[in-house]
Amino acid sequence: MSARTLTTDIAIVGGGPAGLSAATAAATSGARVLLIDAYSQASGQYWMQAADGGAAGAQAAEGRAGIARAKAAGVQLLTGFEVFAAYPGPTLFAASAEDSARIDCKALIVASGAHDRTVALPGWTLPGVMTAGGAQRLAKTQGILSGRRIVLSGSGIFLYAVADTLIAKGAEIAALVEARSPNAALLHHLGRFPERWREATALLRRVRRRVGRHLTGQIVTVARGKDRVEAVGITRLDGRGVQDIDGIDGLLTSFGFQPQIEVTSLLGCEHRFDDTLGGWLSHRGSQPACRPEPWLPIIFLRSRFSRNQLASRPSDRPDGPRQGILRSEPISRRSLIQRRPLPVPRLGCRPRAFRAARLEPRAAPSEA
Amino acid sequence: MSGQVTITVNGAALHCASTATVAAALLDDGRGPALRRTDLSGQPRGLFCGMGLCFDCLVTVDGRPDVRACITNVRDGMRIEVP
Numbered sequence: 001m002s003a004r005t006l007t008t009d010i011a012i013v014g015g016g017p018a019g020l021s022a023a024t025a026a027a028t029s030g031a032r033v034l035l036i037d038a039y040s041q042a043s044g045q046y047w048m049q050a051a052d053g054g055a056a057g058a059q060a061a062e063g064r065a066g067i068a069r070a071k072a073a074g075v076q077l078l079t080g081f082e083v084f085a086a087y088p089g090p091t092l093f094a095a096s097a098e099d100s101a102r103i104d105c106k107a108l109i110v111a112s113g114a115h116d117r118t119v120a121l122p123g124w125t126l127p128g129v130m131t132a133g134g135a136q137r138l139a140k141t142q143g144i145l146s147g148r149r150i151v152l153s154g155s156g157i158f159l160y161a162v163a164d165t166l167i168a169k170g171a172e173i174a175a176l177v178e179a180r181s182p183n184a185a186l187l188h189h190l191g192r193f194p195e196r197w198r199e200a201t202a203l204l205r206r207v208r209r210r211v212g213r214h215l216t217g218q219i220v221t222v223a224r225g226k227d228r229v230e231a232v233g234i235t236r237l238d239g240r241g242v243q244d245i246d247g248i249d250g251l252l253t254s255f256g257f258q259p260q261i262e263v264t265s266l267l268g269c270e271h272r273f274d275d276t277l278g279g280w281l282s283h284r285g286s287q288p289a290c291r292p293e294p295w296l297p298i299i300f301l302r303s304r305f306s307r308n309q310l311a312s313r314p315s316d317r318p319d320g321p322r323q324g325i326l327r328s329e330p331i332s333r334r335s336l337i338q339r340r341p342l343p344v345p346r347l348g349c350r351p352r353a354f355r356a357a358r359l360e361p362r363a364a365p366s367e368a
Numbered sequence: 369m370s371g372q373v374t375i376t377v378n379g380a381a382l383h384c385a386s387t388a389t390v391a392a393a394l395l396d397d398g399r400g401p402a403l404r405r406t407d408l409s410g411q412p413r414g415l416f417c418g419m420g421l422c423f424d425c426l427v428t429v430d431g432r433p434d435v436r437a438c439i440t441n442v443r444d445g446m447r448i449e450v451p
Contacts, residue, residue, distance in 0.1 A: 038439070039419075040441055051388070051441075052387040053387075115419065115421055116417070125411065125424075126412070126414075127402040127412050128401045129416070130414075130416055130418055131416065131418065133419065135418065138391070138415070138418050141389075142388060142392035146418075147401075227400070227412045
């Protein structure tokens with residue numbers, strides 16, 4: 001069996017806002033660009049498109065424009081293909097359900113995104129228990145609800161985005177169970193992006209008004225049911241009590257995101273484990289082991305998740321990437337906390353700071 | 369742009385949107401969230417990640433086992449087997 005060979009200047013893995021923006025920028029500057037996305041259409045999570053091309057919200061409209069810009073710039077899209085091997089060259093091999101391709105490129109950009117961080121709990125394999133991102137994807141691309149009466153559990157503003165989508169499609173959110181609410185530090189951070197700040201605060205207000213119960217400082221610790229989830233047990237993080245919610249048909253969890261490191265692993269990049277940032281990350285400054293020629297550029301985009309990897313699926317966070325490709329300066333947590341002016345990233349996202357604000361209990365801004 | 373196609377699920381015809389994924393077609397059919405049973409203990413499993421990563425939604429498509437229902441698009445005449 002032989003794969004067809006595609007040759008290009010720059011190959012980009014991941015067709016979310018970041019990958020598409022990078023592709024457009026590179027193609028506009030004259031490079032031949034091939035963008036590979038695992039799903040049947042590019043867009044990533046934040047810009048997610050309905051499968052039937054039907055009407056959707058402002059984010060989908062932004063996405064349509066982003067895809068149109070990439071196509072107009074001459075970017076070649078290879079959708080429905082997953083990269084399964086990477087070799088010196090750089091050469092990638094990718095496969096779809098019925099086809100495969102070999103991709104030879106001069107430079108490679110990895111923008112492979114992230115997925116929900118979930119925690120294992122008793123009963124989590126019951127049908128009806130899903131990641132929040134999975135339910136979001138099902139609702140946005142297919143217009144289908146994973147449940148009618150749902151409990152959402154985890155932390156982060158993404159829970160609100162998912163609740164918003166599901167409520168708009170007619171689901172009842174029986175409870176929004178937050179280990180920790182999006183707080184002042186997050187909103188302060190978003191203040192740097194006025195448009196996204198408005199989007200976020202409106203989202204928080206809208207969703208809090210419309211969920212059945214809003215529980216904070218608590219997490220779902222057990223899912224119960226016979227052949228599908230029917231009830232959950234909720235535990236307070238301070239240990240002072242448990243409660244049950246019955247009569248549900250869906251439990252969605254998301255405790256932030258973890259980067260997808262499959263492609264950077266295939267490339268032999270160094271990775272390190274950072275629990276605060278969600279798991280394994282490609283190491284800053286690490287170069288792919290397969291890089292055969294010292295001069296051969298292999299480019300990693302920055303991301304909100306790690307310094308070297310850009311999310312192609314930044315999910316429905318209100319500070320999605322903007323235009324641009326690269327940024328080299330690291331951002332320290334101190335720079336957020338002490339309100340020192342940050343260097344303006346061309347990409348417009350501040351990963352570490354964002355996560356620090358969202359996940360860490362003591363990351364509130366200091367006025368010192 | 370969204371026509372209808374006909375697939376079969378365990379031999380029974382099912383009409384669905386041509387843009388549907390296998391998972392969406394099955395869920396929309398009102399069969400509940402379980403898509404398969406585990407091989408050894410027979411426990412029900414459904415969609416979990418919903419985006420091609422966890423491999424918990426495996427079904428048999430046109431005789432080919434272990435196909436991810438969540439990221440596989442339906443095609444007219446597609447044969448799906450679920451336990």
